Amino acid sequence: MLGLRDASRLMARYDLPPLYGNLLRTPKDVAHEVERLAVPVALKAISRTLTHKSASGLLELDVVGAARAEIVAEAMVAKTEDDDGFEGILVQRMVRGGIELFLGALIDERFGPVVAFGPGGTLVEYLGGVDFIRPPVTERELGMFVERNVVCPLLLRSGSGGPEEASKRVAILTGLLGRIATMISELRDRITSIDINPLSLSPATSEPIVIDLRVEGRIENGGH
DSSP: OOOHHHHHHHHHHTTOOOBSSEEESSHHHHHHHHHHHOSOEEEEEEESSOOOTTTTTOEEEEEOSHHHHHHHHHHHHHHTTTOTTEEEEEEEEOOOSOEEEEEEEEEETTTEEEEEEEEOTTHHHHHOOOEEEOSSOOHHHHHHHHHTSTTHHHHHHSSSSHHHHHHHHHHHHHHHHHHHHHHHHHTTTTEEEEEEEEEEEOTTTOOEEEOOEEEEEOOSGGGO
């Protein structure tokens, strides 16, 4: 897995939203940040080697207060003390009410670059249905790709603003998938997969928020 810094540089290079939150190194810094935010947060240990956070005890949701945050962060640091891939503790405000989506791409041995889209997070448990498409693809083809997915009716119904806002959400996702398609095609010799899961799309503002990000591959000099 790429480190968060290299993954973030790649996201910026292709005008994709960064991983949401603030990465900090020490439990004391985590406690200060939680005190500053004064809202419930999620704490995640970020590591290039330990990618299954829940199973490894490296994810804690709805953490309230600096004292509790410091205890949780200390436990996570202790669990990663022998991990050379440990990068820090990510502090994220809890994101509520968004539509959770999966956006990604991979290099398939048979088909080459493939882009993926569908329900993400807990939604996939209820809806299933991640679809795949091969670049190169036009904007129109990507729009149809989004609209035929099982999650699209939820995108069209949720939030305010009526049909115009619903169309805006589809257009935002079409744009993001187009840039992911460009990334995986241009970097196919260095990137093997991109997982944005979940991406939370706010029904109120249509703002895309990257809750979790994994990029697998090998990038030198910050992705240049």
